[in-house]
Amino acid sequence: MQFHYTVISPYAMEETLQKTEAALQEDGFGVLWRFDVAEKLQSKGLPFSHELQILEVCNPEEAHRVLAHNMMASYFLPCKIAVYTEREQVHIGMVKPTALISMLDTDELKQFAEDVERRIALAIDKVVQ
Numbered sequence: 001m002q003f004h005y006t007v008i009s010p011y012a013m014e015e016t017l018q019k020t021e022a023a024l025q026e027d028g029f030g031v032l033w034r035f036d037v038a039e040k041l042q043s044k045g046l047p048f049s050h051e052l053q054i055l056e057v058c059n060p061e062e063a064h065r066v067l068a069h070n071m072m073a074s075y076f077l078p079c080k081i082a083v084y085t086e087r088e089q090v091h092i093g094m095v096k097p098t099a100l101i102s103m104l105d106t107d108e109l110k111q112f113a114e115d116v117e118r119r120i121a122l123a124i125d126k127v128v129q
Contacts, residue, residue, distance in 0.1 A: 065112055
């Protein structure tokens with residue numbers, strides 16, 4: 001099992017980010033924070049030539065459900081989506097929630113993770129279609 005789900009966007013970085021946020025919102029996920037990694041590294045005097053934005057996303061109802069079962073799931077929240085350039089292409093990806101939750105070894109939480117993973121993957125797929 002791969003630990004991530006990653007696709008290549010046909011759009012430029014900013015358009016990919018906008019489309020990603022819109023697709024997530026359609027399914028009840030909000031972007032809590034948009035972290036510009038390149039800007040942060042460069043502000044610290046570190047050269048970094050790739051564009052890299054990390055979106056922290058959350059669906060409050062799903063977060064509530066998983067936390068009600070196991071507070072250790074908070075280590076994996078909020079979900080993160082990386083949008084970055086590599087080899088002149090824009091990539092969108094996430095660590096699969098099922099890969100993270102599997103570390104807790106709880107069948108009930110695996111079902112929640114499968115659902116969230118499916119929904120976020122569908123949102124990512126909407127961006128590239």
